[in-house]
Amino acid sequence: MRKFYKRKKTNKIKWIKIVLFFLVFYISFALIKNKTVITDSDELNINNEVAVETRKPVFEYGIQLDSFKIIKEVVLSGENISGIWANYNMFFLKDDILTKSLGVFDFVKNLKATNNYTVLLKGDTARYFIYELDKINYVVVDVCDRDNIDVYKGVKQVITKPMFSQAVITSSLSEACSEKNISQKLSQEISEIYAWTIDFFRIQEGDIFKVYYENNYVDSCGKEKYIGVGKILAAEFVHKNQSFYAFYFEQNGNYGEYFDENGMTLRKAFLKAPLNYYRISSRYSKNRKHPVTGQWKGHFGTDYAAPKGTPIMTTANGTIEIASFTKYNGYYVKVKHNSTYSTQYLHMSKIKSNIKKGVFVKQGDIIGYVGSTGLATGPHVCYRFWKNGVQVDPYKQKLPPGDPIEEKNKVKFLQYKDSLLLKLTQTQM
Numbered sequence: 001m002r003k004f005y006k007r008k009k010t011n012k013i014k015w016i017k018i019v020l021f022f023l024v025f026y027i028s029f030a031l032i033k034n035k036t037v038i039t040d041s042d043e044l045n046i047n048n049e050v051a052v053e054t055r056k057p058v059f060e061y062g063i064q065l066d067s068f069k070i071i072k073e074v075v076l077s078g079e080n081i082s083g084i085w086a087n088y089n090m091f092f093l094k095d096d097i098l099t100k101s102l103g104v105f106d107f108v109k110n111l112k113a114t115n116n117y118t119v120l121l122k123g124d125t126a127r128y129f130i131y132e133l134d135k136i137n138y139v140v141v142d143v144c145d146r147d148n149i150d151v152y153k154g155v156k157q158v159i160t161k162p163m164f165s166q167a168v169i170t171s172s173l174s175e176a177c178s179e180k181n182i183s184q185k186l187s188q189e190i191s192e193i194y195a196w197t198i199d200f201f202r203i204q205e206g207d208i209f210k211v212y213y214e215n216n217y218v219d220s221c222g223k224e225k226y227i228g229v230g231k232i233l234a235a236e237f238v239h240k241n242q243s244f245y246a247f248y249f250e251q252n253g254n255y256g257e258y259f260d261e262n263g264m265t266l267r268k269a270f271l272k273a274p275l276n277y278y279r280i281s282s283r284y285s286k287n288r289k290h291p292v293t294g295q296w297k298g299h300f301g302t303d304y305a306a307p308k309g310t311p312i313m314t315t316a317n318g319t320i321e322i323a324s325f326t327k328y329n330g331y332y333v334k335v336k337h338n339s340t341y342s343t344q345y346l347h348m349s350k351i352k353s354n355i356k357k358g359v360f361v362k363q364g365d366i367i368g369y370v371g372s373t374g375l376a377t378g379p380h381v382c383y384r385f386w387k388n389g390v391q392v393d394p395y396k397q398k399l400p401p402g403d404p405i406e407e408k409n410k411v412k413f414l415q416y417k418d419s420l421l422l423k424l425t426q427t428q429m
């Protein structure tokens with residue numbers, strides 16, 4: 001019995017030992033297994049990151065940057081292309097590059113201080129030299145194959161993101177903008193949009209403006225770089241508790257403009273003057289003594305005195321009828337606006353290069369520059385206003401408003417306007 005009991009006891013201990021053994025084995029196994037799992041997942045993560053990086057290469061200027069050493073620099077004042085290329089061991093390639101650059105870009109004549117450039121190197125050897133013409137356009141010099149150098153122009157893709165800002169006027173529009181860190185370019189554009197609607201010298205404390213506009217970015221080393229304000233899509237100016245709206249809409253292929261909530265244009269058909277800053281030196285008159293000839297004769301234009309080179313704008317949309325030179329007019333431009341009105345701009349120092357007969361111009365577009373060519377005593381623009389083939393005094397005309405939304409575009413405009421209005425109201429403080 002005792003023996004049996006003892007045996008039974010030994011059996012029991014044996015079983016406990018077996019159970020313990022398996023327990024320990026199981027726990028250890030589980031631990032090892034767990035650990036393995038953790039290690040695996042860690043490794044997996046690392047692999048993933050590496051994999052993601054290799055799967056998402058960084059591009060700029062259409063070139064994959066990953067394998068290059070990247071140097072970003074700015075052209076210093078007084079620096080020339082030979083000096084820059086010498087810094088990157090490219091000087092001996094100069095003649096070849098300049099030959100290949102012919103017709104693309106003149107690095108010797110047109111290199112500008114403060115412009116950016118990028119050099120992509122493998123080790124110490126330059127493979128690409130990229131010169132930025134502005135924030136969007138650039139020239140690539142590809143010297144990867146030194147026997148086959150390539151020079152070409154490129155354009156960065158502009159990424160546009162809509163943005164809403166609003167500010168309360170305390171003293172002026174431009175101050176309200178600086179207080180809220182809103183670009184001055186935006187403030188300037190708002191005052192242009194509302195030039196005929198709101199007198200910005202009379203705006204008062206408590207007036208509010210809201211603006212829904214585009215911010216522009218370009219890709220730079222895989223990151224978005226802000227390059228400035230784009231178009232204003234919609235604006236609301238609350239003046240003395242009354243809302244003045246402006247919605248940008250493109251009626252036809254030529255250009256877009258701003259309309260109010262009912263589709264009426266915010267501009268008059270004509271600008272008050274063809275210059276932004278000027279002094280009227282002689283008004284339209286049926287009889288005046290000519291300052292050069294001394295003869296008494298009618299002066300059928302308005303003379304605006306301004307420094308030589310001041311930009312001259314077309315006062316209304318239209319088509320260039322004449323862009324030419326005569327002995328008395330000097331360099332001059334005539335714009336036909338419609339079957340009733342034409343305007344003429346005389347004595348320019350030069351006509352803007354793209355202004356030729358048949359070209360469509362938009363109100364405010366620059367057509368030339370103030371000068372004193374032809375019969376003129378000093379730099380000024382003689383502005384002549386034609387109505388039905390006769391020169392009249394623009395200051396005595398009741399000028400027509402600009403065209404409203406065309407009937408065929410009305411439904412489309414009203415729908416678009418509603419979507420913009422929502423952007424202005426949804427984002428209110």
Ligand SMILES: [Zn+2]
Binds near residue numbers: 282382
């Ligand atoms: Zn004149």
